[in-house]
Amino acid sequence: MMKSKIVGVVVLLWSTLAFGQEFKFTADLPVVADSGYYRVLLSPELLGRTANDWSDLRVFDNEGEEQAYIKRNESKASTRSLFKEYEITDKAYKQDAISHLIFSNPTKEPIDNISFLVKNTDVKKRARLSGSDDLENWYVIKDNYLLHAMQSEEKTSEMKMLNFPLSDYGYFKLEINDNWKLPINILKVGYYDTQQVKGLSTRFNCPIISQRDSLKQSTIHIKFPEPRYLEELQLVLSGEEFYLRQAHVLVKREGVDRKKNKYEYFHSIGLFELNSNSENKMAFRGTVAQELQIQIDNRDNHPLKVESVSASYLNKYLVVELLPSMTYSMKLGDKSLVKPDYDLKAFASQIPANIPLISHGVIENIASIEDPVQKGFWNNKYLVWFVIAVVGFALIYISLKMVKEIGK
DSSP: OHHHHHHHHHHHHHHHHHHSOOOOEEEEEOOOSSOEEEEEEOOHHHHTTSOTTOTTOEEEETTOOEEOEEEEEOOSEEEEEEEEEOOEEEEEOOTTSEEEEEEEOTTOOOEEEEEEEEEOOOOOEEEEEEEESSSSSOEEEEEEEEEOOOOOSSSSEEEEEEEEEEEOOSEEEEEEEOTTSOOOOEEEEEEEEEEEEEOOEEEEEOOEEEEEEOSSEEEEEEEEEEEEEEEEEEEEEESOSSOEEEEEEEEEEEEEOTTSOEEEEEEEEEEEEEETTSOOEEEEEEEEEEEEEEEEEOTTSOOOEEEEEEEEEEOEEEEEEEOTTOOEEEEEOOTTOOOOOOGGGGGGGGSOTTOOEEEOOOOEEGGGGSOHHHHHHHTOHHHHHHHHHHHHHHHHHHHHHHHHHHHO
């Protein structure tokens, strides 16, 4: 009986040590009104505390159940085609006659193609396109179009494109020969405008601690209250109307020498050009930093005054399914974890891009919100190692006693 109690105590102590505190930080998610998938915008402070691959990041509900999630990142730039619709000013469908459709080009922008959405049909039609500036005098642009294959296997309508010589008429008329046949149903007319879309980013100010100027070099010291993630720096400079100089960006890191002693050093993340004719943005591979140095090579010029420095990164989202009846939190900082492998990633393309956006709450240190007695006890590394030693000796003692009893 006594042995079973000792074994129970030992197991309890061992489990407390092995599985007690794993995560270092936590951040709550807001309560949502509707069920569904949400994009959680990750702050620079949270990204500064988690691993680069998010291997130590998990989402839990209020019952302790782990929730699957996927990552989404904004792209630096993407090409997007937008359909811009023309106003249809007149439309007449006539069986066994010539049907026509007139649409306006109010800006008289030169165009060389139009697209029209037509209800699925399996016929061939002849068509003609003409242009006018007053809706009275019409001039042919292209004749004898052959309209065919106007059907989609996935939708009830199909988009067709017509190419023609570059024209800038205020009105265009599409005439379709419906002799001996029923007319086709054209729903709308327009064109595709291709645009370059920049990815959304998060920008924040960098606190400048000091600027030291010498004859040849200026050193700007930046320090955040906590580690932060960044991909770009932008400088606002004053002092000279025209300048062209090299700037070196360095990040403070910790190293360990052969004697296991820790030391600090500054690691270079890039060499950039500062130019009075540019925005002075310095982009580099995403990095986590708490202290930075910017070294500007002045050569034989007067030092420049760094008025402000801002940092930014392309937005990063955690996509997760949330229920209004539950509360959720993100936990991170357990470096022993490996990257999670959820089934959800195989269905990422089926989750829409424009799902609701939410932000997480304040990042809290889990140790600081624990019971102060427990905090003081388990944060004393010497006491922890003493308990581990006691547990180890107790296990050895019980094992030897059991071996002797088995022998008897």
